[in-house]
Amino acid sequence: MAPTSCSLCRDAKAILKRPKTGQQICKDCFFFVFETEVHHTITEAELFKSGDRVAIGASGGKGKTTAVIWPDMLIVLMADSTVLAYVMKTLNDRYNYGLELFLLSIDEGITGYRDDSLETVKRNQQQYDMPLKILSYDELYGWTMDAIVEQIGKKNNCTFCGVFRRQALDRGANSLNVDHIVTGHNADDIAETVLMNIMRGDIARLGRCTLICTQGEDTIKRSKPFKYAYEKEIVMYAYFKKLDYFSTECIYSPDAYRGHARTFLKDLEAARPSAIIDIIHSGEAFEVKEEIKAAQKAQQTCKRCGYMSSNDLCKACTLLEGLERGMASSVITDRARKKMDAMGPTPENLRTIPLFRSTPTITVEMPSQS
Amino acid sequence: MASTISINIVFSGGLELLFGNERNHSVSIPNFVPSDNSTCSTPSSSSSSTPPSDNVVSSTGAGDTKAADLEYLIYHLRDHLLKERPELFMENGTIRPGILVLINDTDWELEGEGSYQLCDNDEILFISTLHGG
Structure with missing residues (x-):
């Protein structure tokens, strides 16, 4: 097959058929249209x-x-x-x-x-x-x-x-x-x-x-x-x-x-x-x-960690409690949650998942100067 | 007259896992191959152990031939290079949807896909886009 030339610049050899449009385009035009479309997505929204x-x-x-x-x-x-x-x-x-x-x-x-x-x-x-x-x-x-x-x-x-x-x-x-x-x-x-x-x-x-x-x-x-x-x-x-x-x-x-x-x-x-x-x-x-x-369901905050939640406990705290109590595989549904509650009170020493909310000091690994 | 051509194969995007975790391969295939894509090295020995999957099996191996094309190469890779789970590589006689193919750095959709005629030293790249995370 003879090489196809780019349908946008009509100059360079096409390397890609765009799935969205069927256009056959060259490498440079591809980079340009891909980036520009993302730019338009960002600016239009x-x-x-x-x-x-x-x-x-x-x-x-x-x-x-x-x-x-x-x-x-x-x-x-x-x-x-x-x-x-x-x-x-x-x-x-x-x-x-x-x-x-x-x-x-x-x-x-x-x-x-x-x-x-x-x-x-x-x-x-x-x-x-x-x-x-x-x-x-x-x-x-x-x-x-x-x-x-x-x-x-x-x-x-x-x-x-x-x-x-x-x-x-x-x-x-x-x-x-x-x-x-x-x-x-x-x-x-x-x-x-x-x-x-x-x-x-x-x-x-x-x-x-x-x-x-x-x-x-x-x-x-x-x-x-x-x-x-x-x-x-x-x-x-x-x-x-x-x-x-x-x-x-x-x-x-x-x-x-x-x-x-x-x-x-x-x-x-x-x-x-x-x-x-x-x-x-x-x-x-x-x-x-x-x-x-x-x-x-109306949103509230998790009673344990403060994360947004539609129940008393957020999903992560619920799953975590199940793991800690060795009942994890059954904590995925509301019914299983009730069953776990029926097994006795929540242990006292359960972990509170950190929220990191508006911490004044931010520890970030900076790029090393090389 | 050279009777075989050499093709460079690259697997990427996780596809290498089906091929012994090797990204780069070089294969040698005949200039002319059976039209039915049966990949036994000697066409007369029809009793060879090709997988009984969706391979189009003709009555005998001594049928028509065609110039080696990408479609044949795909069967060849499945029968001779693939280590596991052929259904993740091929489907309905072609590459599984979601795997990108580049012929010498050009989208195979611009080169006629399976009907592309292979040339000596071509580089064929297979990239899987099927993933999660």
Whole structure:
């Protein structure tokens, strides 16, 4: 086949077929359109204002329950958060957003899994000259994922990891005193979540899951600058920019339901690449009735740690209590919670998970001068 | 006349785990290969142990041939290089959706995908995007 020339500059050799538009474009035009689209996503949604302190969730994760495709083998690609850090820095410099950027990374304590990826994050910190904060499950909760799996087995451990990671990002953001956390959720992730919420009949979440910016727990905003960026392009961007990223497998068990949704989505994309953006569009177009939106339980603060919660205890404190009392595998539902309460009073010496709220002294590992 | 061509293979994004945790491989394949993508090195020995999965098995191996293409290479990698779980690499006679393929640093979608005719010293990169975290 004769080389195709770029449909934008009509000059250089095309290296990529864009899934969103079908355009065949060259490397330089690809970098330009990818970055510019993220810039437009950010400016149209007015995500930031000058002077904002923004943490980039560089856990390598999605900030959601561990997603997985490959049965009993979780591949975590750091590409998303590595590309996010790189693009945020590029746009902040190019368009003078005036943001103060931080890398925030979570160490789940899975031997051989996050160790190497944390090394990548540390290299990113030096490459991008950003302060880095690493917060571990061990220091927050007193439990590593290794210890949790040892106690409860490989079933349901994604529930723990998901709740613990989300709260860890919020608590880490508190300790950095930031206004905003950005995460690497991409168009594929959001389309997949739309599908899952439809399949589960979770209309309240369906209404929320396409929002680019949410302000759930606490006052810290969370947003997704890659909301409209295809995973294919993120991975291609990392490859052609030669960004230093990392991939490995989680040795613990996967979230099978999300895996099925992902496989289904990838099959749809293979048949018609616009499917991903089309599903997001459908998700955005749903109008959820006010009474369904309001069906969420009233928010209060956790009686033990002070984190936002819809029950007396927040999810992390509930899960932690179950772990400490050796009843962890049954603490996932409200009914199991009642059963645990019936087993006797809560032990006195239970850990209070630190909140790090507006701490005056911020301990951040600064990039070393090299 | 050289009867084989040499192809450089790179696996990335976690895909290397299916291939003995090795990222870089070099394979040698014939210039002309069976049209049915059967990958036994000698086409006459039809009794070789190809996996009885979704491989299109013809009556005998001595059928038509075609110039070596990427589709054939995918079967070759599955039959000779892959160490475990072929269903994570191939699906319905092609690469599993969600795995990106680059031919000499160009998206294979611009090069005719499976019908791309391989050349000596081509570099084929497979990147998995299927992941969680």
